Amino acid sequence: MEENTNTTPSNFIRDIIEDDLKTGKHAKIHTRFPPEPNGYLHIGHAKSICLNFGIARDYKGQCNLRFDDTNPTKEDVEYVDSIQEDVKWLGFDWEDRMYYASDYFQKLYDFAVKMIKEGVAYVDNSTAEEMKNQKGTPTEPGTNSPCRERSIEESLDLFERMKNGEFEEGAYTLRAKIDMASPNMHMRDPLIYRIKKATHHNTGDEWCIYPMYDYAHPLSDWFEGITHSLCTLEFEIHRPLYDWFLDVLHLENRPRQIEFARLNLTYTVMSKRKLLELVTEKYVSGWDDPRMPTICGLRRRGYTPESIRNFADKIGVAKRDAMTDVALLEHGIREDLNKRAPRVMAVLNPLKVVITNYPDDLTEEMETINNPEDPSMGSRKIPFCKEIYIEQDDFREDPPKKFHRLYPGSEVRLKSAYIIKCNEVIKNDKGEITELHCTYDPETKSGGSSTRSVKGTIHWVSARHGKKAEVRLYDRLFVIEDPSSHEELSFKELLNPHSLDINENCFIEPELAKAKAGDKFQFMRMGYFCVDPLSTDEKLVFNRTVGLRDSWAKLEKKDS
RNA sequence: UCUCGAGUCGUCUAAUGGCAGGACAGCGGCCUCUGAAGCCGUACGUGGAGGUUCGACUCCUCCCUCGAGAACCA
8 A cells, every 4th residue: 555645534433443443442453354256346345445454554454355156056166256357456455364154164073063952043953944034024023933842952953964965955944042023133043054065165165054144254353353343335234243243252452333224326236146247137237347337347447546546535424314416526536547548549430531732741749748747747749730639519500609620710739749730621522521621720740939829729630640440439338326316227127228339440649559459548629538458459449447537528518 | 115325516526613626528619740638617415394593505493305225145
């Protein structure tokens, strides 16, 4: 991590931690980030990662990476690998503390035996259906299982035989003996272990019984000496159970579970199930499709780790459900890239301009600064000649009010080159504009002594030197702010049909052909773009990370 | 319906009995060889009703609204 530039704002969790440090409840803070390896990490996980690792960093503690892998049927090493990559990319380091809940299967088993011996857990052979009926409803108490009073000896024997694989899946479970009348459904004798004859990504076929989350989690935290176990709000109702396991096992130096609101972002979905559906049903190209809110998607889109960490700091941490405006994320990446991205010129929708009074065979090398925000980034040369491309949008045959760009008879400055004047509009026989004939003013070369100024400055690329490229313009994935909460339509019916617009005939300045995968640029007046990982020398592909703020577009929209 | 949790500018978030503040978004202006960036300015909020108090976003009561909870998921 970078040196002591801790500007992370405080929040209620940090308040608790500072208090625990002050009162001496803990001498050292220990947190953990506990993903289940059943999907790719998304921006919501990034919030949790920044919270947990950020706290460890700021209070000189430690944060573990722990895979919460207690359900072999859903988990896979593909996810284990991607999660590590994403956490590292975000800039955090778990050092030698990468664990699996499955590392603790033996200890977990031993503690379960202890619970049976203490009479607080029993083996049940009720079917799933019977158990559901015993459970009751939120308004009606449940009823005790007929197995609830099974003797300790018998439960011990059955539990061991469960472990030994003597029974079929579903035949037996281990349950906690708590209170079938509790108003909290999670306390109505919840399951501790179930039989699953599945191969586990980490432990293989060593086990055929697997602990449930509610049991594995508090104990895993305790094994690792976690002091503050941070999780999202939906686990709030599980907290009494979290504490119960620690209680009945008489464990000292207990971790404390604290819940905070998960991140929701406008115009996207955040549930792993929904993201998985988008991937498997091919609504997007993969987990790393740049429209996805996944960490790998954002990375491919051109987001930087700094901008995401910054975003996490800015949104804060609280207990109330919230829906954060994606504009805040976008602001963060613009802010970061504004400082770091070199400015280059690229024409996305080319319109040819012939400068009729410019020498036929001349090429001038125009000097241009790489980033006005950072002079240390230097300058470069770009070729200029008689034939150039400009953006179609920068010309209007019939200009609206306040249009500062090219139209018949008007003058604009070509960035870092000359002022040109539009004299003639050339059309084909269908009446489409194919070319503009302009003249330039040789006295107005950039950096020269001329003080003549015009209202508009536009970007351009030499038609003889520019290289072709494909540019992918991304927009929000969904058409409404909260696609998960529409009364009638499913989220998949609310996808934005224009979320990807591929532009294959773009021209970029020649220098840009050397760019490498992941390189980031500002295409002047257009937005921030990065080289796609699958881009090749033969076919250059750029992804638009985010557009520039466009007050002209806003003005024009308002006037229409 | 029951239990638990949460309600502060449009959005996110501070203020922990003592001036309701910041960020994003918005609006207006300045500047500009990027209609970008930057700079300046501006508007906007404590869910409601009572109560306690010199003083309430904060404490109490009732109400309202929203979220979570009945997987051998996490």
